[in-house]
């Protein structure tokens with residue numbers, strides 16, 4: 214493993230070296246809160262485990278390498294990672310938020326950070342003119358999500374960077390890359406300053422851990438984020454660090470299958486006459502299909518579709534046998550979610566209506582089971 218190693222090799226090895234003490238090939242889980250010091254100020258770089266932990270160091274190095282970043286800073290959840298980015302700002306600063314960001318991101322900004330003096334504007338970040346028009350002298354952060362959850366709209370990351378530079382923006386461009394993963398999309402190479410993730414989703418990939426990470430190659434931002442990680446204390450635990458690292462060892466294999474199966478299912482749904490609307494970036498009918506192909510390697514595993522009938526959607530949601538009706542996404546097992554009643558309840562109804570986030574929408578997280586079994590399950594649930 215070296216700087217030139219390709220993505221698949223980085224998935225398996227980056228950030229991890231055999232344990233010096235035992236030769237263990239897998240990074241040990243360091244369950245310790247503190248470290249022996251040989252004398253005052255004499256230690257091996259580890260003093261207290263909120264500040265540093267070797268298992269967390271390893272996963273941070275791994276996740277940074279996957280995004281082509283120099284630094285990774287891991288947090289207790291995706292929202293704790295988002296909160297750390299918001300803590301880079303001061304009271305009175307303004308931020309711009311995509312108009313279809315994850316409901317929890319919106320809730321954090323609107324219900325908590327606003328109380329501490331941050332102001333925000335939500336815009337459609339796929340509209341570069343609208344984005345530029347929303348900039349104020351006090352705007353210090355632009356936070357976007359692409360693809361969005363659950364409507365799978367895209368923003369042109371390189372285009373956003375160009376528009377911000379042209380407008381003289383000197384703040385930070387942060388991209389939530391949870392849906393695409395670094396396998397499908399590398400926002401730092403397209404001009405983002407920060408990339409963040411809910412590692413809970415594809416990076417862990419097995420639905421057995423909650424976590425988050427922020428990665429960057431900017432030393433000034435990394436210094437501030439490590440300070441916030443230690444000072445605010447929302448760290449990723451040693452066990453969760455291990456679980457995320459075990460997940461990323463197969464990220465490339467899983468994402469290949471998620472991409473393939475989701476596209477197959479999206480095409481199958483689109484071919485049906487009883488499903489009026491299917492959302493998936495790699496469908497030719499997606500309004501930003503050209504951007505998807507230019508910016509992403511594959512469309513990832515999320516497919517949303519609208520049956521056009523809220524009652525039918527409700528019946529269907531309870532009829533699946535392989536897809537589990539559950540929140541979250543990105544695991545090896547397939548899940549189905551009704552965004553209006555499950556993940557996006559905190560988004561005001563008027564805003565949901567504008568986005569097309571209707572009562573009859575379902576979101577699939579297509580797992581790595583046999584795709585024919587998944588299609589058979591969809592078929593029987595549609596008959597319900």
Ligand SMILES: Cc1ncc(COP(=O)(O)O)c(C=O)c1O
Nearest residue numbers: 290291292315362391411413424
């Ligand atoms: C796109 C996106 N970002 C951030 C989060 C928040 O992550 P967590 O649930 O790990 O706090 C989620 C959770 O669903 C998400 O879907």
